[in-house]
Structure formats: C-alpha cells, structure tokens
Amino acid sequence: MKGEWVIFPGIPKKDRKSLNEYLAAGGYEAARKVLTQMGSQDVIEEVKKSGLRGRGGAGFPAGVKWGFVPRDVEGPRYLCCNADEGEPGTFKDREILLHVPHQLIEGMIIASYAIGANKAFVYVRGEFHKEAASLQRAIDEAKEKGFLGENLFGSDFSLDIVVHMGAGAYVCGEETALINSIEGRRGWPRLRPPFPAVKGLYGRPTIVNNVETLASVPFIISRGADEFRKYGTEKSAGTKLFAVSGWVKKPGVYERELGIPLKELLEDVCGGSRDGRPFYFVIPGGISAPPLTADELDVTMDYEALAEKGTMLGSGAVMVFPEGTCPVRVALRAIKFYEHESCGQCTPCREGSGWVARMLEDVEKGQLVGEDLELLADVAQNIFGKTVCPLGDSVALVTLGFLKKFREEFEKHLDAGRCPYAE
Numbered sequence: 384m385k386g387e388w389v390i391f392p393g394i395p396k397k398d399r400k401s402l403n404e405y406l407a408a409g410g411y412e413a414a415r416k417v418l419t420q421m422g423s424q425d426v427i428e429e430v431k432k433s434g435l436r437g438r439g440g441a442g443f444p445a446g447v448k449w450g451f452v453p454r455d456v457e458g459p460r461y462l463c464c465n466a467d468e469g470e471p472g473t474f475k476d477r478e479i480l481l482h483v484p485h486q487l488i489e490g491m492i493i494a495s496y497a498i499g500a501n502k503a504f505v506y507v508r509g510e511f512h513k514e515a516a517s518l519q520r521a522i523d524e525a526k527e528k529g530f531l532g533e534n535l536f537g538s539d540f541s542l543d544i545v546v547h548m549g550a551g552a553y554v555c556g557e558e559t560a561l562i563n564s565i566e567g568r569r570g571w572p573r574l575r576p577p578f579p580a581v582k583g584l585y586g587r588p589t590i591v592n593n594v595e596t597l598a599s600v601p602f603i604i605s606r607g608a609d610e611f612r613k614y615g616t617e618k619s620a621g622t623k624l625f626a627v628s629g630w631v632k633k634p635g636v637y638e639r640e641l642g643i644p645l646k647e648l649l650e651d652v653c654g655g656s657r658d659g660r661p662f663y664f665v666i667p668g669g670i671s672a673p674p675l676t677a678d679e680l681d682v683t684m685d686y687e688a689l690a691e692k693g694t695m696l697g698s699g700a701v702m703v704f705p706e707g708t709c710p711v712r713v714a715l716r717a718i719k720f721y722e723h724e725s726c727g728q729c730t731p732c733r734e735g736s737g738w739v740a741r742m743l744e745d746v747e748k749g750q751l752v753g754e755d756l757e758l759l760a761d762v763a764q765n766i767f768g769k770t771v772c773p774l775g776d777s778v779a780l781v782t783l784g785f786l787k788k789f790r791e792e793f794e795k796h797l798d799a800g801r802c803p804y805a806e
C-alpha cells in the first residue's frame with residue numbers, strides 16, 4: 384500500500400527507539416548535513432519545495448511559515464513544538480513522543496537552525512506523563528552525545544530544548560494560547576496580527592509547529608523534497624499519520640499517503656465495520672470537522688478533497704460511527720466539550736457554546752419546538768468568525784454541519800418528543 388510507514392517506520396513496532404537504535408537507522412544524519420553543509424535559507428527552500436503542510440490542523444505550509452521569521456532582527460527567536468494533542472479523536476503525536484522521540488528532536492534541530500532559534504520548547508499535554516518522560520529521556524541522551532547543547536556537529540550553532548507540561552486545557556493547543564501558557568500567563572489566545580513569527584514567545588519571533596510536522600523534516604532533508612513529493616497529491620504532499628477510532632475492526636494510528644481514498648483507509652487498512660453494521664457517518668479530521676454521511680465516503684483524504692465536501696482533514700483523526708448512532712447526541716457531546724473548554728475570553732464562544740449545548744440537549748430530549756431549529760442554527764452562525772481563536776468557529780461548524788447533514792434526524796426527535804435512538 385503506497386505511503387505505508389515511509390516517514391515513521393519506527394512507530395509500528397511499538398517499542399521505544401533508543402539513541403543507538405535511531406543512529407543505526409541513519410538518525411541525526413539529516414541534522415549533521417544541515418549544520419555542516421547547508422545555509423538556513425537552503426533548508427527553508429527545501430522544506431518549501433517539499434510542500435510539507437502543518438499536521439496540527441490548519442495545514443499551513445511549514446517552509447512558508449519559517450520564511451516569515453524576519454532575518455534582519457537581532458536577538459533571540461524561538462521554536463515551539465505543539466505536543467498538546469487535545470483535539471478529541473486525535474492520538475497520533477503521542478506515538479512519535481513514545482516511540483521515535485529522537486526523530487522529533489532531529490526535526491527540531493533542523494527547524495531551529497532554519498529560523499535561527501537557539502532555544503526550543505515542547506509544550507506537552509498535561510496528561511502525557513509517559514510521553515513527556517520518553518521525550519525527556521531522549522533529550523538527555525541527545526545532550527550527552529553532543530547533539531544538543533553547544534556547537535552542534537562542530538558548527539557554531541547551539542540549541543537547548545525545554546519540555547514544558549501543559550495543565551490539560553484544550554485551548555492551550557491553539558498556538559498563541561500555548562505561547563501565553565509557556566510564559567506563565569493564563570492560556571488565552573492572542574489577537575493576530577502580530578503573528579507569532581514576528582512577535583511570539585516573550586515578544587520575539589516564534590514558530591509553532593506540530594509534532595508530526597517537525598518529525599517529518601529529517602526525511603525531507605535526508606531523502607530530498609522530491610522523494611517526499613512522490614507521496615500524496617500535488618497540493619497535499621507526503622504521507623500523514625491517520626488516527627482512526629470508532630466502529631472499525633482495527634482502530635489505530637496508520638501512516639499512509641495523503642489522498643488515500645477514505646474507503647480504502649476504513650476497509651483495507653482498518654478492516655471495515657466492526658460487526659458488519661454499515662457506517663452511518665464519519666468525522667474525518669478530529670471532532671471539529673463536520674461529518675461525512677455514508678453516501679459521502681467516496682472521498683480522498685487530502686486537504687482539497689475534504690474541503691470540497693465542506694469538511695476538513697484537520698489533524699487526520701478519523702472517527703467512525705455505525706448505523707444506530709444518534710447524530711444529535713454526538714453533536715451534543717462535541718459541543719459540551721467546547722463549552723467546557725472555552726477559555727471564556729470571547730463572549731460569543733463563552734456564552735454561545737453554552738446556549739448551543741442547552742438547545743441541543745433540548746433537541747435530544749425532543750423538547751424544542753420546530754422553529755427553534757432555526758434559532759439553533761442562528762446562534763451557532765453568530766459565533767462564527769467573531770472570536771479571537773477558532774474554538775468558537777468549531778462550535779458553529781460542528782452544529783451547522785450536523786444540522787445540515789441530519790436535519791431529518793433532528794426533526795424526528797422533535798416529532799417523537801424523545802430521542803428515537805434511545806431504547
């Protein structure tokens with residue numbers, strides 16, 4: 384199968400790769416090459432050429448983002464690796480932290496060199512104790528070997544990596560809230576502009592990248608951008624870690640090329656329906672992505688194809704629901720999550736998420752009167768685009784997505800005066 388464990392061959396064995404094992408597999412050669420043979424601009428150009436897009440959700444081209452860091456500004460710059468992994472359904476970055484932490488460290492050395500950062504942070508989700516320990520061990524091993532610290536690989540480049548634990552807030556995965564949290568402030572997102580690449584951590588130019596994004600970089604440097612581009616589509620290059628959960632026989636994390644047909648991922652890779660019950664809907668990119676109904680599953684898993692269907696690839700977390708699942712209940716569960724995680728800074732998100740949750744609760748109990756579905760849509764719509772960060776947008780997208788795709792199911796609740804799916 385194309386794109387099977389190309390960039391992350393160390394993950395499927397499920398053991399933790401020590402420094403020696405990583406070195407035996409050619410590890411740290413890309414970092415050595417960059418520091419001894421390449422200029423920082425060459426590195427940025429190679430990553431741009433690869434077409435690598437951010438794997439944290441937004442899909443912004445990594446090389447382009449690195450290029451935004453001003454070259455002519457004196458003083459410190461920072462790299463922040465986003466290992467918050469708080470999006471429900473997403474569980475792929477932890478595989479990197481647990482099994483191939485050196486691959487992430489190597490990617491961070493390369494990225495730090497490219498943007499001129501001598502200090503980097505990894506913001507690790509508060510619950511990821513094992514993952515943080517695995518990463519810290521790898522950082523210690525790398526330091527001992529001279530791959531972190533002063534004068535890396537005989538160059539004049541130095542780098543320290545600090546592991547910073549979060550405290551379990553989903554919003555702290557948003558890059559500017561993450562920056563505030565590292566600074567010791569309340570984890571509230573910041574208004575943009577200025578963007579972090581210009582004014583981020585401690586007011587300095589900062590790049591925030593996802594774990595998978597950074598861990599993909601050593602491959603691009605050692606094998607070349609063209610090799611990376613052999614996988615995926617023209618605009619969605621490379622491979623992706625898909626975290627598949629729900630009603631499939633073999634849920635788990637799989638690396639496959641971008642553009643893999645969703646049906647192939649569900650049937651061939653994940654073994655199809657757990658008990659033969661047909662799929663009812665699939666959320667293709669983490670809970671914030673609107674659902675695809677059973678007759679929309681003929682789609683490829685890339686940024687463009689999913690956007691055309693009104694949803695998104697997001698973090699690549701595929702959640703599969705079988706017939707018999709109440710879509711209102713799933714939407715309610717998602718919105719309850721947002722209500723709980725809303726940081727409270729913006730009124731439309733703070734208040735609106737609660738209003739939407741309460742209205743969905745009423746629909747689930749069959750208590751809303753007919754025209755209130757219009758009000759529900761209106762409240763959701765009024766959150767969209769009116770908040771500092773996209774958490775509020777997710778409340779709107781999820782609510783409107785479910786309402787659009789499952790309008791009849793919503794109405795059935797109201798007609799029956801109860802959830803028709805309940806026993």
Ligand SMILES: Cc1cc2nc3c(=O)[nH]c(=O)nc-3n(C[C@H](O)[C@H](O)[C@H](O)COP(=O)(O)O)c2cc1C
Pocket residue numbers: 436437438439440441442443445465466467468469470553554555556557558559591592593594596597772773774
């Ligand atoms: C509410 C919210 C939560 C987020 N959580 C994460 C996260 O856990 N991990 C992540 O990499 N990106 C997360 N993001 C996206 C980040 O803001 C940012 O786009 C990403 O870290 C950039 O890295 P990338 O370009 O490599 O994808 C989140 C965004 C929002 C709005």
